[in-house]
Every structure is written in C-alpha cells, then in structure tokens.
Amino acid sequence: MFFHALNIDSSSRKALQHVAKSTGIPVARLKAIDAHGFEPTAAEIERLAAFLGLTEIAFRLRTGFLSRPLRKLLAASADEIDKLLGAKLGNVASFNQTPSKTVAPSFSTDFGVLYQGDCVEIMRSLPDQCCDLIFADPPFNLDKLYPSEMDDDLRQDHYLEWCEGWLDQCARLLRDGGSLFVYNLPKWNTFLSAYLNKHLTFRHWIAVDIKFSLPISGRLYPSHYSLLYYTKGGRPANFQPDRMPMEICPSCLVDLKDYGGYKDKMNPLGVNLTDVWYDIPPVRHAKYKKRKSANELSIKLLDRVIELASKEGETILDPFGGSGTTYAVAEMKKRKWIGMEIGPVEDIISRMKDLKDENQYLERIRDGYNKLFLPEHAAARKARGLWTASSFNNRSPENLEEKQQLLLGPY
Known part of the structure; x- marks a missing residue:
C-alpha cells in the first residue's frame, strides 16, 4: 500500500x-x-x-x-x-452503508435464520440497530484452507481493510447499549481495537487461555486468544456475567487462594468473573467436532458470552458461521439469531436440526456456575471440616474466635 x-x-x-x-x-x-x-x-x-x-x-x-x-x-x-x-x-463516503439486495435464507428455525454468502453483503441488507449482541470469529489470516476456498493469506493492509468493512456493519447493526465481541489473535486485535475505539466504547480485553498449544521459535509461548468486548454507547443494556466457583485443590479440596482473608464475606453465588478465562476447552476430539476440516468454538465460550450480554428473546448476530456454534447456543438459550456463512452450510443445518446432545452438555456446563462450591465439593469440604458458605451463614457473627478458626481450617 x-x-x-x-x-x-x-x-x-x-x-x-x-x-x-x-x-x-x-x-x-x-x-x-x-x-x-x-x-x-x-x-x-x-x-x-x-x-x-x-x-x-x-x-x-x-x-x-x-x-x-x-x-x-x-x-x-x-x-x-x-x-x-x-x-x-x-457516494464513496457512504459506501459501507449502502443497502444490498435482500438475500434469500438457506435455513430457518423458530428463533433464527441462516444465510449463505458474503457477510458484508448480507449485513448491508439488514436494517440499522437490529441486533442486541454480535459475536465475530473471523478467519485469522493464517493461510488456512477453508471449505469456501477464501483467501486466508492477505497482505496485512488488505486483511485489516476487510475487517474494517465488516466492523463498520457491526457498529451500524448494534442497538444502543448492544455488545460486540471479536475473537481473534492478539496481533490482529491490537489493530481492530484501535479501529473500534473510534466507533464503540471499550469494555474489556479478555484473554482466553489456549490449551495444549505448541511453542513458536523466537517468540514468547503464545498462550491466549484475544476476545474484545465493546458496547454501543456508554453503558451496556445487558451485563449479567456468571459467577464462578472458588478455586480449590481437586484432590484435597482446600482453598487455593485466601481472598484477602475475607472468606466470610464471599458471595454464596460464587466469585466474580475476571477478564482471563482459563476454563474454555478447545474442541479437538473428532467425536465432538461439527466441522472436521477446521477449528471450531467451544459451546462453553458462547454460553458465557451470550449469558453475559443478552436476554431471552433478544437478537444475536454472528457474521462468520463456521460450524454454527453461536447459532446452536443461541437456539438452545431461546435467543433470536442471524447467521451467515460464505462456505457450505450443510453441516450447520444438520447440526441445528438435532441439538439434543448439545443441550444436555450445555445443562452440565450451567450446573457449574453461580455457586461458591459445586454441591459435591461443598459436601466433601463440610465432611472434612473445611469452611463452606453455609457454615458461615449458620454461625453467630459475635462468635469471632470460632469464625476465625473456620477461616483457617485444617490445612
């Protein structure tokens, strides 16, 4: 350039x-x-x-x-x-806002609709401020071969120009208070964050831990993906993050953190969610993958994002369908969804027609949130004489010596 x-x-x-x-x-x-x-x-x-x-x-x-x-x-x-x-x-200045011809959907459900085609063209056909949440997981420009045969090895300036095109549409389609999440390599999200700062309000740079990554010579060990979180306007219309269980030793069940010595003030619904997510597993086992030729996103990741930034009945858009994880989770959580994929969509359609097993998996994930200890851990800790939320709640506040002993516990 x-x-x-x-x-x-x-x-x-x-x-x-x-x-x-x-x-x-x-x-x-x-x-x-x-x-x-x-x-x-x-x-x-x-x-x-x-x-x-x-x-x-x-x-x-x-x-x-x-x-x-x-x-x-x-x-x-x-x-x-x-x-x-x-x-x-x-009309060059308004090029990115030019409406496109209406595209016929390839598939629909009671909650959502799936289009096949270029995401920018499809997004141009949608009305302003029609989405409450947008999640984008674009190609990372790593020269991978996708079923769509798209060019995944663009010059840096061409890749960023392309990203800015669909980000413009995301900003236009978001309602006031709506949220945008962009999942990409830190390298690219540094540029995309600088661009988004001109259009939306920065909330968080979330680090999503990478499991079993291979080191790259001449660099620090790359161990996280970047998940940008932006909102349209000053405050998000929806912000209800899940709370997480306390970190404990998986074998002896003792606390791994002292939380500043204020365990008696711990919220019984769990610990605040942080901007570093260590617990998102990769989808690598062939048994669970819905797209055999490329990586796909974890249901756990999309569940967390959708719970954090939307409510039932609201509209979620994902411009890069991939294996359809966003649409599957939105469907199971009774959110309206708009999907698009430039490549083949048959695998997404097949997945959306049978979500029974994935719904059961999602229920198991949800059982692990919004409690200070998992039920089985709370019972085992109580049996071992370790403190639990209920043991504090059942004690008299005046009995400080006994409460301090509970805090220390038999470590």
Whole structure:
C-alpha cells in the first residue's frame, strides 16, 4: 500500500535500491513500512518527501500516515475540502452503508435464520440497530484452507481493510447499549481495537487461555486468544456475567487462594468473573467436532458470552458461521439469531436440526456456575471440616474466635 501510493515499483529490486540510496533508508526498513503499515519517523518522512518532490502534508495524505496535528487541520478545513472533493467523492463516503439486495435464507428455525454468502453483503441488507449482541470469529489470516476456498493469506493492509468493512456493519447493526465481541489473535486485535475505539466504547480485553498449544521459535509461548468486548454507547443494556466457583485443590479440596482473608464475606453465588478465562476447552476430539476440516468454538465460550450480554428473546448476530456454534447456543438459550456463512452450510443445518446432545452438555456446563462450591465439593469440604458458605451463614457473627478458626481450617 505504501509503495503503491508513492508509485514505487515494489517488484523491482533496482527501484527499491534507488529509493534506499537516495533517502538513506535501508530496503528492509522500506519493506517493513509497506508490509506492516509501520509509520515512518519524522526524519524518514522528510527524506522520502524530498526524494519524491512532495510536501510533508502531501506525503501523509497519499500514504495515510495522518499525524494528529494534520487530522485537526483537516477537520478545521472541512468546508473547503468538501467544496474541493465533494463532486469527486460521490457516494464513496457512504459506501459501507449502502443497502444490498435482500438475500434469500438457506435455513430457518423458530428463533433464527441462516444465510449463505458474503457477510458484508448480507449485513448491508439488514436494517440499522437490529441486533442486541454480535459475536465475530473471523478467519485469522493464517493461510488456512477453508471449505469456501477464501483467501486466508492477505497482505496485512488488505486483511485489516476487510475487517474494517465488516466492523463498520457491526457498529451500524448494534442497538444502543448492544455488545460486540471479536475473537481473534492478539496481533490482529491490537489493530481492530484501535479501529473500534473510534466507533464503540471499550469494555474489556479478555484473554482466553489456549490449551495444549505448541511453542513458536523466537517468540514468547503464545498462550491466549484475544476476545474484545465493546458496547454501543456508554453503558451496556445487558451485563449479567456468571459467577464462578472458588478455586480449590481437586484432590484435597482446600482453598487455593485466601481472598484477602475475607472468606466470610464471599458471595454464596460464587466469585466474580475476571477478564482471563482459563476454563474454555478447545474442541479437538473428532467425536465432538461439527466441522472436521477446521477449528471450531467451544459451546462453553458462547454460553458465557451470550449469558453475559443478552436476554431471552433478544437478537444475536454472528457474521462468520463456521460450524454454527453461536447459532446452536443461541437456539438452545431461546435467543433470536442471524447467521451467515460464505462456505457450505450443510453441516450447520444438520447440526441445528438435532441439538439434543448439545443441550444436555450445555445443562452440565450451567450446573457449574453461580455457586461458591459445586454441591459435591461443598459436601466433601463440610465432611472434612473445611469452611463452606453455609457454615458461615449458620454461625453467630459475635462468635469471632470460632469464625476465625473456620477461616483457617485444617490445612
């Protein structure tokens, strides 16, 4: 993008060496600016602009490296710019809001509808503010082969431009107070977060622990996916996260944390959910996978997101259907849903027609939330003389010595 904007032939080694020699900027640095979107330093901009016969402003406008002072200057000159460029721009400025033709659904249930096709085109056909929750798990641009045969190895600037296109639609489709979750690699979500900050309100960067990942040479061990959480407007219309059981030793059942010595004040419904999720299992076993050729999301992850940010009867949209996990969980939890998948949809349809086993699995997941201890652990702890929520509730507050002994327990 950088070379193209400056009419530099990036395929010509001779041309790149000429630019490098003339500006004193190494070829490797020039390639990094082009490939990764790194902004040149002030000195590099001065040298490049002089080499190309441009002013600094012209250079920045051509390449898109707009400094904060330049953005302020453009805003202050909006009327003049509009007169100069208005006729040339036409409808380009509103391109992302242009409605698309209505697409016929491939499948529907009492709660949802599934479309096959490009997500941006389908989202353009939907009315403004029609969704309460959007969950997006886009391709990670890792050069994987998808059934749709889409290009999963785009240049960085092309991938980010594509992401910004569907994120624009997500922001448009969200109701005031609605929530957006974007699941991606931290590398990409750093860029997407910066873009979303211009449109929505940041809530959390959630780290979802990766189980059984293989290390990559030359880097820190990659051990989490990033889940961005944004809302439209200042406050979310729905925010009711599940509470989690206390962390205890699986064999001896003693506490693994002291919670600041305030166990007597622990909420009997459990511990507050944090922004680091260690308990989301990968779906790798062939017996449970609904999409054999690629990874798929855990029911546990979608259950947590949907419970946190929506209520029964509200509308959930997922622009990247994949194996259909979002739609399956939404269906089981009596949420309306809008789905779309650019590739084959037969596996999603087959899955949606028989959710009995997955509903039983979801019920087992739900049994583990909103209690300080699982029932079997509470009974075993009581038998071993360890404190439980009920043991505090049944004691007199004046009996401090006995309560302190319960807090310590037979560790």
